[in-house]
């Protein structure tokens with residue numbers, strides 16, 4: 001299908017849910033996104049799949065003709081993001097007959113990774129109550145028209161002189177009315193950060209309190225420039241407190257994986273988010289030219305790693321991992 005047709009008709013997708021324990025396919029939901037481009041990430045709340053669609057355009061012809069690479073075919077338009085909310089099968093929203101909802105905004109931010117999405121005021125809650133969804137997203141707060149990643153300056157990001165826009169943590173509030181929805185978003189953390197995550201026991205759960213992320217810099221003024229990640233941060237969404245650990249000079253910190261720390265016989269029994277978790281992340285020491293796996297205490301992140309498991313060589317920059325309890329690969 002040509003790019004023009006995709007743009008006109010939207011992108012047909014299927015959203016699948018699998019059982020983590022058995023691998024069984026539980027649900028398949030067809031949907032249509034008002035975009036030619038599938039988003040990099042999406043959010044699942046109790047009632048909704050939420051897609052934040054950035055203002056982007058796909059120039060397919062030059063790519064098909066071999067005149068440019070895939071990134072060269074992508075342009076940012078400088079237009080506001082569009083949100084698509086799709087009721088989850090079996091949810092209260094589905095039982096209430098809620099239809100998929102498209103919400104267009106005038107806000108030209110650029111969503112990258114979502115840390116969490118949760119329903120602060122429940123769908124089908126109290127009479128007269130307006131359901132409210134919150135999203136926590138690593139994003140560029142404002143993007144204009146131009147080539148995708150156009151400020152990177154070449155084959156690799158060039159961070160000199162604040163040329164690269166910082167990635168910041170945004171909080172988006174969606175209120176669902178009988179007809180349509182309102183969307184507001186604010187910068188929750190002004191420092192340059194990326195790859196925010198939460199304790200997986202609190203994914204999609206309004207009791208979620210802490211977000212963990214790689215920390216890049218505060219800039220000058222705060223959040224004015226991107227930089228490579230040089231530490232890790234914990235943000236408290238109740239109080240706004242930011243706790244930061246900075247690695248030694250010439251050491252760079254990767255995405256975190258949050259590992260629940262079971263304190264009861266049933267590890268799902270946590271009722272409050274008390275930062276009762278381990279934070280795992282890879283670090284690269286440029287002086288040593290070697291990488292290590294660092295483990296930090298979620299409730300004492302500013303103290304730094306409680307251990308570093310050094311490897312004999314450097315590991316390339318990586319993206320996106322997860323922790324699976326009980327799964328052991330390649331070890332007897």
Ligand SMILES: [Fe+2]
Pocket residue numbers: 040113319320
């Ligand atoms: Fe990613």
